[in-house]
Amino acid sequence: MKEWEVRYIEKIDRAEGTKSFRFERPRDFEYLPGQYFFIEIPGEGDRRLVHHFSFSSTPSEPDFIEFTTRIRESEFKQTIDALKLGTLVHVSEIHGEFTLDKRMKKVAFLCGGIGITAAFSNISWAAVTNAEIDIILLYANHNQRAIAFKNEIDGFTGDWFKAVHILSQPEEGWTGLKGHIDAGFIHSQVPDWSERFFYISGPPAMVEAIKKVLAEDVGIPEDKIKTENFLGY
Numbered sequence: 589m590k591e592w593e594v595r596y597i598e599k600i601d602r603a604e605g606t607k608s609f610r611f612e613r614p615r616d617f618e619y620l621p622g623q624y625f626f627i628e629i630p631g632e633g634d635r636r637l638v639h640h641f642s643f644s645s646t647p648s649e650p651d652f653i654e655f656t657t658r659i660r661e662s663e664f665k666q667t668i669d670a671l672k673l674g675t676l677v678h679v680s681e682i683h684g685e686f687t688l689d690k691r692m693k694k695v696a697f698l699c700g701g702i703g704i705t706a707a708f709s710n711i712s713w714a715a716v717t718n719a720e721i722d723i724i725l726l727y728a729n730h731n732q733r734a735i736a737f738k739n740e741i742d743g744f745t746g747d748w749f750k751a752v753h754i755l756s757q758p759e760e761g762w763t764g765l766k767g768h769i770d771a772g773f774i775h776s777q778v779p780d781w782s783e784r785f786f787y788i789s790g791p792p793a794m795v796e797a798i799k800k801v802l803a804e805d806v807g808i809p810e811d812k813i814k815t816e817n818f819l820g821y
């Protein structure tokens with residue numbers, strides 16, 4: 589198993605309560621977009637705190653690796669939020685198959701909340717490498733303040749990409765769509781759904797609900813659906 593000590597270099601606000609954490613990327617650090625890794629940080633006394641996260645960075649970025657999370661009351665989240673820049677942390681075990689494949693010509697990412705991280709890594713990779721994959725992103729959140737990577741997503745332009753936001757509890761001023769990712773929404777926003785491969789990422793309850801809609805209401809075969817369950821939410 590490969591392991592690295594990497595230096596913590598930057599924290600970035602992405603949405604309300606949602607932050608990205610960046611670390612220097614070692615030269616021999618290889619990963620695929622949408623994969624996840626284990627990170628161990630120093631806690632109180634001798635305690636070592638371990639969590640795993642999807643990369644929100646893309647492998648074509650040579651200088652840093654990044655993950656993004658919702659800051660909650662847990663020991664890990666409070667500790668990483670207070671971590672001093674320059675601290676060395678332990679990173680290991682890169683896993684996961686939530687990765688775009690250049691043989692796929694048309695895909696759709698269906699994401700809820702923090703599930704955007706693994707999709708964002710893939711979409712950034714497709715943009716940077718001119719992967720020639722036609723991508724639709726359906727991104728569900730509670731309200732405007734919860735939308736992570738909004739500017740970056742809106743910055744992906746070109747015929748290859750379309751993003752549609754949907755909010756369950758939008759606040760005043762929202763002119764976009766209201767509701768959840770259901771069959772009607774998928775049919776209207778992904779009219780060529782029968783030609784696409786589907787990726788779903790987010791908290792487990794949401795991933796399971798969307799998978800059921802895709803399989804039972806839309807009629808997508810299981811072998812055309814890939815999921816990443818963010819267990820722990």
Ligand SMILES: Cc1cc2nc3c(=O)[nH]c(=O)nc-3n(C[C@H](O)[C@H](O)[C@H](O)COP(=O)(O)OP(=O)(O)OC[C@H]3O[C@@H](n4cnc5c(N)ncnc54)[C@H](O)[C@@H]3O)c2cc1C
Nearest residue numbers: 624640641642656657658660662664665705817818819820
């Ligand atoms: C493949 C994968 C990718 C992930 N990517 C991200 C990401 O990009 N961003 C992000 O914020 N989170 C991601 N997660 C979830 C992350 O690992 C944490 O579980 C989550 O952030 C909650 O951490 P916490 O410190 O707030 O809660 P914790 O205090 O760690 O846990 C809250 C509750 O969940 C339970 N729990 C924690 N981890 C697991 C687990 N693995 N399986 C089952 N139960 C568990 C605990 O027992 C506790 O009851 C991912 C998880 C997986 C499996």
